Amino acid sequence: AQRVTQPEKLLSVFKGAPVELKCNYSYSGSPELFWYVQYSRQRLQLLLRHISRESIKGFTADLNKGETSFHLKKPFAQEEDSAMYYCALKGLGQGGKLIFGQGTELSVKP
Amino acid sequence: GAVVSQHPSRVICKSGTSVKIECRSLDFQATTMFWYRQFPKQSLMLMATSNEGSKATYEQGVEKDKFLINHASLTLSTLTVTSAHPEDSSFYICSAPYFQETQYFGPGTRLLVL
Numbered sequence: 001a002q003r004v005t006q007p008e009k010l011l012s013v014f015k016g017a018p019v020e021l022k023c024n025y026s027y028s029g030s031p032e033l034f035w036y037v038q039y040s041r042q043r044l045q046l047l048l049r050h051i052s053r054e055s056i057k058g059f060t061a062d063l064n065k066g067e068t069s070f071h072l073k074k075p076f077a078q079e080e081d082s083a084m085y086y087c088a089l090k091g092l093g094q095g096g097k098l099i100f101g102q103g104t105e106l107s108v109k110p
Numbered sequence: 111g112a113v114v115s116q117h118p119s120r121v122i123c124k125s126g127t128s129v130k131i132e133c134r135s136l137d138f139q140a141t142t143m144f145w146y147r148q149f150p151k152q153s154l155m156l157m158a159t160s161n162e163g164s165k166a167t168y169e170q171g172v173e174k175d176k177f178l179i180n181h182a183s184l185t186l187s188t189l190t191v192t193s194a195h196p197e198d199s200s201f202y203i204c205s206a207p208y209f210q211e212t213q214y215f216g217p218g219t220r221l222l223v224l
Contacts, residue, residue: 102152103152
């Protein structure tokens with residue numbers, strides 16, 4: 001079964017602290033993994049995707065197939081990073097549909 | 111970047127009435143669009159895949175007679191919640207893939223059924 005798990009519902013850190021939002025997936029094959037972010041009162045938007053191997057707004061995520069994980073990391077959190085973060089999986093040959101994790105609310109305190 | 115719009119942004123209706131929500135890709139064509147339902151601070155639950163020119167594909171547990179989807183053109187998909195009840199109150203979001211890669215999301219429609 002395809003599943004995305006984000007074990008933390010809420011993650012609260014202080015400004016400047018490192019952040020790691022966990023994501024584990026279950027998929028029999030080679031999935032594409034994404035992180036989406038939803039700022040307050042805004043639409044969902046793509047943060048990064050594993051095949052790009054890029055850093056966006058200081059965030060990075062590495063796909064670990066052995067651990068079936070795609071954790072999102074940032075070395076120094078900023079207050080403007082406060083948002084809902086969703087990990088998502090797209091399976092091959094499924095018309096592009098995304099399966100989302102439960103979401104993690106990141107709160108960065110001053 | 112690509113833009114997806116939804117209309118209306120919010121709607122209040124009486125129990126038993128039907129409500130139509132539109133999803134449009136503004137500057138690109140989308141043969142496929144997706145409809146999600148989101149509860150407050152919870153995940154997006156995929157409801158169905160809207161296919162231009164053919165029937166929608168519904169996820170398990172989603173009533174196709176309750177949530178009618180029509181993909182009439184390459185830029186428009188509609189979701190009609192028929193005989194709405196209070197438990198249908200939710201945030202409905204559509205998305206469309208751009209060049210079969212990144213999905214772009216609409217701003218969502220908040221439905222409140224009284």
